[in-house]
Amino acid sequence: MKKPIFFLISLFITIPCIADDCLSETAREYDIWVQWDRPCCWCCRYQCRGDINCASFLGKPITLSDLNIFKAAFNQHEEYFLINPGWICADLNHDGFLGKRVTLSDLNIFKQYFFFGSNIPQCDEPPIITGPYNWFCD
């Protein structure tokens, strides 16, 4: 059983995937994923649609909690992601632009699915923008 303090801390840091292979080596973003220490959140079922914290609230995977993280990470340079490791989870398309990970492309995805409900396609369903995945972390 996890000690409470460890669990509390683990809510705010990037949790590396235990098996380190949730993302397929054939994925376009595989090398970047490895470079960022294989963030498990990139393999959450709805992360590529905006589920940044890999948790649902009232049946909705993309909520205000995700929006708050997205707002913090939006348009920030990659160097700030090193001191805010959870921000890499806000990189929805697993792609960067001009040294930034969370850009207008990610915002357009987030807007499309924010509070959309339960009909959000999993990240391995069309429109596919990330993956393929070997399995999902959540």
Ligand SMILES: [Ca+2]
């Ligand atoms: Ca991005």
